[in-house]
Amino acid sequence: xxxxTLYAMTGVALFSLGFHALLVQRHxxxxxxxxxxxxxxxxLLLVGMARRGGDTPDPVPHAMVLTGIVVAVSATALALSLxxxxxxxxxxxxxxxxxxx
Amino acid sequence: xxxxxxxxxxxxxxxxxxxxxxxxxxxxxxxxxxxAARVDAGLDDSGVSHPVTAVLLNFRAYDTLLEIGVLLLxxxxxxxxxxxxxxxxxxxxxxxxxxLVRNLVPLMVLVAGHLLWxxxxxxxxxxxxxxxxxxxxxLLVLSQHPLPAWRHPAGxxxxxxxxxxxxxxxSVATMRDGRLLEVRGREAGLxxxxxxxxxxxxxxxxxxALFAAEAPETATSLDERxxxxx
Amino acid sequence: MIFDHVLAxxxxxxxxxxxxxxxxxxxxxxxxxxxxxxxxxxxxxxxxDIALAEAAxxxxxxxxxxxxxxxxxxxxxxxxxxxxxxSGPPAPDASH
Numbered sequence: 570x571x572x573x574t575l576y577a578m579t580g581v582a583l584f585s586l587g588f589h590a591l592l593v594q595r596h597x598x599x600x601x602x603x604x605x606x607x608x609x610x611x612x613l614l615l616v617g618m619a620r621r622g623g624d625t626p627d628p629v630p631h632a633m634v635l636t637g638i639v640v641a642v643s644a645t646a647l648a649l650s651l652x653x654x655x656x657x658x659x660x661x662x663x664x665x666x667x668x669x670x
Numbered sequence: 671x672x673x674x675x676x677x678x679x680x681x682x683x684x685x686x687x688x689x690x691x692x693x694x695x696x697x698x699x700x701x702x703x704x705x706a707a708r709v710d711a712g713l714d715d716s717g718v719s720h721p722v723t724a725v726l727l728n729f730r731a732y733d734t735l736l737e738i739g740v741l742l743l744x745x746x747x748x749x750x751x752x753x754x755x756x757x758x759x760x761x762x763x764x765x766x767x768x769x770l771v772r773n774l775v776p777l778m779v780l781v782a783g784h785l786l787w788x789x790x791x792x793x794x795x796x797x798x799x800x801x802x803x804x805x806x807x808x809l810l811v812l813s814q815h816p817l818p819a820w821r822h823p824a825g826x827x828x829x830x831x832x833x834x835x836x837x838x839x840x841s842v843a844t845m846r847d848g849r850l851l852e853v854r855g856r857e858a859g860l861x862x863x864x865x866x867x868x869x870x871x872x873x874x875x876x877x878x879a880l881f882a883a884e885a886p887e888t889a890t891s892l893d894e895r896x897x898x899x900x
Numbered sequence: 901m902i903f904d905h906v907l908a909x910x911x912x913x914x915x916x917x918x919x920x921x922x923x924x925x926x927x928x929x930x931x932x933x934x935x936x937x938x939x940x941x942x943x944x945x946x947x948x949d950i951a952l953a954e955a956a957x958x959x960x961x962x963x964x965x966x967x968x969x970x971x972x973x974x975x976x977x978x979x980x981x982x983x984x985x986x987s988g989p990p991a992p993d994a995s996h
Contacts, residue, residue: 722949785952793948793949793951793952794949794952795949797953798949798952798953798956801953801956801957801960801961802956804957804961805956805960805961808961808964812964877957877961880965881961881964881965881968
């Protein structure tokens with residue numbers, strides 16, 4: 570298995586882990602963690618595939634991932650602020666449909 | 671029982687989608703166009719000699735322009751929640767932390783400047799420099815230094831929007847025949863440097879403000895808390 | 901190449917642990933570790949630009965944001981919240 574395939578497959582595995590956690594976890598902070606793992610998995614997949622062509626890696630996916638990382642951190646900050654707002658309003662860090670009966 | 675069933679079903683579905691993704695990735699055909707070669711071919715005319723910077727600020731500058739816009743939107747959104755920062759959650763800052771931050775923050779600003787300068791020919795650039803500046807801002811917030819412009823909310827807003835403004839003005843000013851952001855040659859090098867400096871400052875300011883979470887108006891600066899204004 | 905295999909396995913293992921641990925604080929610390937190792941993976945993939953950004957942002961800034969949020973959202977301690985969701989009794993903090 571080549572280096573690019575190895576890391577692309579790692580990305581696939583991480584994607585599944587993150588996706589699963591995003592669906593089953595109820596705590597919002599855990600959902601944010603899952604989303605971040607999901608994002609990293611996508612980046613790994615993109616950059617892994619960027620070097621399958623030739624000897625030099627393709628700089629275009631690299632630039633995309635670079636902007637992606639900065640957008641991911643700002644999205645994380647927004648999500649955490651929303652969670653804090655939700656806790657201030659309701660005292661809980663879960664979505665309404667995940668509330669215990 | 672129903673929840674166990676749902677959980678198992680969900681796990682199987684995620685596993686199946688993961689397998690599908692793996693098969694899709696493994697069976698991808700080779701890229702139809704060699705983007706790396708095209709970037710190499712255009713590199714001499716892009717104004718910088720580092721391919722990733724050339725893609726970010728020349729070939730695909732649209733992405734970067736909009737991304738800085740997204741950052742600004744996120745900041746506006748966060749400020750609109752009206753969150754309050756607990757100014758001293760763990761009591762006063764210890765002397766070691768205060769001294770460390772005092773020495774570390776100028777060093778981080780230097781590192782950011784170096785990364786920014788490197789960006790035109792080696793790995794580095796506006797994003798990395800902005801991230802280091804943002805880290806310095808987080809340190810300041812954690813050691814209860816009010817961010818410099820907390821006392822001047824309008825100034826902070828201007829700093830945060832500087833990157834987008836300079837980027838927009840530069841792209842409109844260099845517009846020819848209705849073609850936006852298509853600058854080549856020496857002119858491009860200067861333009862990229864200008865945009866990168868502004869973008870790095872704004873990214874740093876935005877990231878630090880996102881960590882602080884509160885909008886500048888609701889912030890009480892340390893001076894005000896120590897000596898109430900008459 | 902052996903190094904890459906070990907790194908890939910470690911990344912997957914770390915992700916598994918951080919997403920399934922019942923301790924919220926531990927999860928956040930594992931995430932920061934995950935970010936640092938990911939920076940190593942970027943170096944192996946010849947993407948030093950991304951490695952720099954990941955070390956500063958992915959591990960540093962995101963870590964600071966998450967630690968701060970954890971302290972605010974769950975100030976007492978961690979609420980066990982592992983899948984399968986709802987198989988245990990509701991968490992004590994959820995009742996008020």
